[in-house]
Amino acid sequence: MAEQGDPKEGIVQIHQGLEAIKATGTWCWHIHYLSMLAEAYKRAGHIEDGLATIEESLALMEKTGQRYFDAELHRIKGELLRMKDRDESEVESLFERAIDVARKQKAKSLELRATMSLARLWQKQGKEKEAHKRLAEIYNWFTEGFDTQDLKDAKALIEELSKDN
DSSP states (O other): OTTTTOHHHHHHHHHHHHHHHHHHTOOTTHHHHHHHHHHHHHHHTOHHHHHHHHHHHHHHHHHHOOOTTHHHHHHHHHHHHHHTTOOHHHHHHHHHHHHHHHHHTTOHHHHHHHHHHHHHHHHHTTOHHHHHHHHHHHHTTOOSOTTSHHHHHHHHHHHHHHHHO
């Protein structure tokens, strides 16, 4: 729901899902759902709620050792801080960390998302050429899945960055 244009309803549904998971006593996938909640808060413009959810996720990640969504948590945190007009070097550092973690985990889709976030930041800073190069490198790794939203978004951003050069 949150990704399809109704972030408020998505937030409600994610909260319901999290409560159902908690009732089972398991933590499996909990971090993933918290990251979805933080993303929904971002889409709804609820920056502080999103940041609080990210901090909860990061704490749970440290507690459980489940690091599979580490890259995405840092990317979303960077996006939320960027919306809050925080220091761009802090935001850039979070995006770079997300990219590094995704590379180490060989999580190419998460690396693509983090690289798109970095490219948008660099575009805003007037670094279109660097943004284009970095994004094109990861985009060109993919050989299939070009109908997915992430790859469509990456292609559109690459084209936009080409025009800016």
